[in-house]
Amino acid sequence: MKIPIAIVGCGGMGGRHLLGLKELASSDMNNITLSAVCDLRRDNAEHLADDAEELLGSRPLVFDDMKRMAEAMPDLQAVDITTDARAHHLVASTALDLGLHVLCEKPLALTIRGCNRILTAQKRSGKYLSVAENYRRDPMSRLTKALLDAGSIGRPELFMDISASSGNQIIITPWRHKKNMGGMLLDGGVHNADMMLYYLGDIDQVYARIALWEKTRYRPEGDGAVSGFYQRWFGEMPESIEATAEDTLTAVVNFNNGTMGQWTQSYAAHGRGFGHKVIYGSAGSLRPGGTRNGAPPVLAHDGQDEITGSPLLDLVPDFHLDAITSNLFGADRLASYDIPFPAADRKLLAIELYELAACVLNGTSPEVDGFVGRRAEALCYAAFESSVLNRPVSLDEIESEQVGSYEAEINEELKL
Structure with a gap:
């Protein structure tokens, strides 16, 4: 059985994930069908759709709005988010609220507040959230x-x-x-x-x-x-x-x-x-x-x-x-x-994609869920905040937003 998914974000990272899908499709364990691609820049989406047709043998539908995509494709089950990190909190939260499972490229969001926004949406939706940590x-x-x-x-x-x-x-x-x-x-x-x-x-x-x-x-x-x-x-x-x-x-x-x-x-x-x-x-x-x-x-x-x-x-x-x-x-x-590096890269991406579909089909949990993804990001932000405050900073302080002076200006610009 295969689940239908869409790639959301059709730049360089979206192209890498498409190669991961090709790697998975070439195996005897494929559990995904690429049904759509979506990007605010429609030319990027059309380009990725052309590449998908060449690599996978069929052309996914093209959208420049995720909500319209979900409305037009009621059977769609998941999205693979490969936008820039600045958009992750909006795209992932919207996808979860639309009832879609999510594989999101790292970092989970641009800030810890953005991560928390996504985790709240996941709790509200009950859908799977996996973070694409390939190493x-x-x-x-x-x-x-x-x-x-x-x-x-x-x-x-x-x-x-x-x-x-x-x-x-x-x-x-x-x-x-x-x-x-x-x-x-x-x-x-x-x-x-x-x-x-x-x-x-x-x-x-x-x-x-x-x-x-x-x-x-x-x-x-x-x-x-x-x-x-x-x-x-x-x-x-x-x-x-x-x-x-x-x-x-x-x-x-x-x-x-x-x-x-x-x-x-x-x-x-x-x-x-x-x-x-x-x-x-x-x-x-x-x-x-x-x-x-x-x-x-x-x-x-x-x-x-x-x-x-x-x-x-x-x-x-x-x-x-x-x-x-x-x-x-x-x-x-x-x-x-x-x-070679390119082949190893697409194999690891194929594993991430396979795992999300396996979770949906079998009811298992992703290895790098939203909490694991947030914890890794909290380590980065603990270092950033420590430099600003000139003191040790705990990861718990970061995740609970007790400390957040470094990311404050980013949150303000993102209206978080």
Whole structure:
């Protein structure tokens, strides 16, 4: 059985999700029919519909208004929201109130107040809400989690997540440098936040500093400098923009289980880029596996050779990937894989889409529901608010809106 869905938001991310649907449709576990596409820019919707016809063999109906779409298609069951984050709270809440299940791209909303608006709508509607967090779904992330749960490094004590890159170039699209549209520390940082919570459990509080170093961003040279998902809009990119979203974060993170965390993320680093993640425990260290590149985790114990690749599987004999991941990646026990980034990306998106449909058909719950999605975003906002207040900030303070000075101007502009 397949459920009919619509993609709402037909820009670059909508195109990526369409490729995910193609990946799912090419499997023997497809449970979705793309029935419609919707975008305020009708030319974007028509373009995505043309691509869908080429990829899937049939052309979805085209709309520029979601309410009219729901009225015209009473059998529609769900929407896949791939608009910019600025619109998530409006689009998701409206969809839920229209009686539609929702898969929403991360971040769940542009602010925590927006997240809470969506969660209220979900409670009112009783429909499913899933947040598209793809990193944790990678087979190498699943193996990393299994190794941690099996005690391969003993008691986790220190987590480090450090990255620096990008200089002063516009990263993918100009809006990623605008505070009132998200900014890279939210748009990219929420991935890191979700993975911290996935690997090591809940977080109490954060003490952080954020900064905006590159106030002017410049268009990269050549349309090959942006991903193929976004090349159609490269011609609309200005030569330069004035950035308003901070581009650098460094934070001390306190996990509830006692693990200490150090999180540094910069999108303004010139020269040689850098990236490193590692979890130290009472009996060893673990470098998490890669996401969308197939790189295996690396386990190290004092005085012994590193363990990576297939020997890791011997340490987790009960580790198995779920059915859809096994189907798309070709095995239920993987220690690495050799798949190009675009293919791995669309497989992970296919898994997210499959899961939503499975929830609707079988009555199961999504792994990353609205509360999980909000928690990851709360970690980002705890760092932002900590920098403003110059004190540690708890995630509970953020979710309950006891603290919200950083997001206040965004909420005001969004009329939240």
